[in-house]
Amino acid sequence: MIVSNASFGCPSCPAVGEEDGGGGTGEASPSLTRTGHLVVAVCLGVIGILGFLNNLIVLTLFCRYRMLRSPINCMLVSISVSDLLVSLLGTPFSFAASTQGRWLIGRSGCVWYGFVNASLGIVSLITLAVLSYERYCTILGTTAANSRSYGPALLGICFSWLYAVAWTVPPLLGWSSYGPEGPGISCSVDWHTQTANNVSYILCLFLFCLVLPFAVILYSYSRLLLAVRQVSRVSTPRSRRREQRVLLMVVTMVTCYLLCWLPYGVVALLATFGPRDAVGPEASVVPSLLAKSSTVVNPIIYIFMNKQFYRFFRAFLSCSVPKQGSSYITSRTVHTARRGNNNHRHCLGPPQFIAPPTRQSDRGSSENANHVPACDASQDSPGTAGRPKVNLVAYYRE
Numbered sequence: 001m002i003v004s005n006a007s008f009g010c011p012s013c014p015a016v017g018e019e020d021g022g023g024g025t026g027e028a029s030p031s032l033t034r035t036g037h038l039v040v041a042v043c044l045g046v047i048g049i050l051g052f053l054n055n056l057i058v059l060t061l062f063c064r065y066r067m068l069r070s071p072i073n074c075m076l077v078s079i080s081v082s083d084l085l086v087s088l089l090g091t092p093f094s095f096a097a098s099t100q101g102r103w104l105i106g107r108s109g110c111v112w113y114g115f116v117n118a119s120l121g122i123v124s125l126i127t128l129a130v131l132s133y134e135r136y137c138t139i140l141g142t143t144a145a146n147s148r149s150y151g152p153a154l155l156g157i158c159f160s161w162l163y164a165v166a167w168t169v170p171p172l173l174g175w176s177s178y179g180p181e182g183p184g185i186s187c188s189v190d191w192h193t194q195t196a197n198n199v200s201y202i203l204c205l206f207l208f209c210l211v212l213p214f215a216v217i218l219y220s221y222s223r224l225l226l227a228v229r230q231v232s233r234v235s236t237p238r239s240r241r242r243e244q245r246v247l248l249m250v251v252t253m254v255t256c257y258l259l260c261w262l263p264y265g266v267v268a269l270l271a272t273f274g275p276r277d278a279v280g281p282e283a284s285v286v287p288s289l290l291a292k293s294s295t296v297v298n299p300i301i302y303i304f305m306n307k308q309f310y311r312f313f314r315a316f317l318s319c320s321v322p323k324q325g326s327s328y329i330t331s332r333t334v335h336t337a338r339r340g341n342n343n344h345r346h347c348l349g350p351p352q353f354i355a356p357p358t359r360q361s362d363r364g365s366s367e368n369a370n371h372v373p374a375c376d377a378s379q380d381s382p383g384t385a386g387r388p389k390v391n392l393v394a395y396y397r398e
Contacts, residue, residue, distance in 0.1 A: 040289070083124060
């Protein structure tokens with residue numbers, strides 16, 4: 001739900017060392033066998049390596065190619081930064097603890113681990129929600145989006161990070177707490193203490209850091225898909241293929257979000273409200289590993305499935321110059337006033353390709369063409385002259 005750690009709290013876990021030194025204390029947990037710890041260590045190692053490499057590639061591409069530095073890509077990079085930090089500050093400690101069967105960096109290290117990884121997990125979730133809402137606003141906006149305006153994107157990034165910190169500081173101040181969980185190889189919010197203070201925090205965390213982002217994502221992408229389908233009804237087969245790609249993208253994003261985070265949230269609630277032995281260590285490890293795998297899945301879905309990033313990625317591997325992409329403007333109604341009648345143009349067709357000007361003398365005409373897509377003129381009937389028009393604008397870069 002908030003951080004993809006190794007497992008969840010259980011009363012039979014070994015206590016974290018009372019001393020704040022580097023060495024942990026306590027026996028290896030009897031709830032997981034040595035083989036079980038080894039399997040978890042292998043999974044954490046694979047997830048950590050892939051998560052680090054995938055997100056490092058994203059940041060490298062963003063720094064190397066200036067054309068990738070668009071506002072929406074800044075939010076994608078924010079997700080990669082949070083996932084990369086999880087791979088650096090979270091997974092290695094859980095991996096080391098799994099190899100030894102016990103927590104290794106003391107009580108203060110446990111609190112630090114729980115706070116940092118909880119914050120980074122929430123940053124990723126909230127940024128995904130902000131990104132989906134930004135896409136929804138761009139598609140259903142009244143004008144073409146300004147691809148050079150970084151203000152809204154930076155505001156969304158700052159909101160995501162501040163929102164995450166606001167929900168992870170309270171356990172440091174007494175509203176719930178951070179402690180060991182599961183087989184004792186990681187730390188997170190205290191899931192198993194069933195007091196009013198702890199349960200109230202868990203409920204708020206579940207609602208505002210898991211359910212709310214998912215609701216925003218589901219609403220934004222469903223409206224986006226509905227808008228694309230409405231345009232496709234009067235468009236060409238190319239536009240219908242684009243609709244299918246958007247549908248695939250939406251289904252993939254929502255499914256992976258649920259697959260990575262819903263099991264963790266459900267098991268956390270069972271550990272909080274169910275019997276003390278409702279969730280065993282073995283059952284709790286799998287949902288947590290799925291949550292940690294989001295650091296690997298996010299770059300694949302949001303970056304490498306992005307045509308623009310993928311084009312630059314291929315150019316980076318082949319040490320070649322990336323091909324220029326194309327911009328699209330779709331679905332808008334352009335009104336023109338003429339003497340004697342009320343003519344207008346319906347631009348409900350497929351997105352129009354906008355080619356860059358090839359000569360300096362053509363620049364002015366090309367810029368004008370960028371703002372008025374090709375349309376078929378039609379004449380309104382008198383009865384519809386006063387009817388309000390609904391504009392549907394989509395602007396994005398591939």
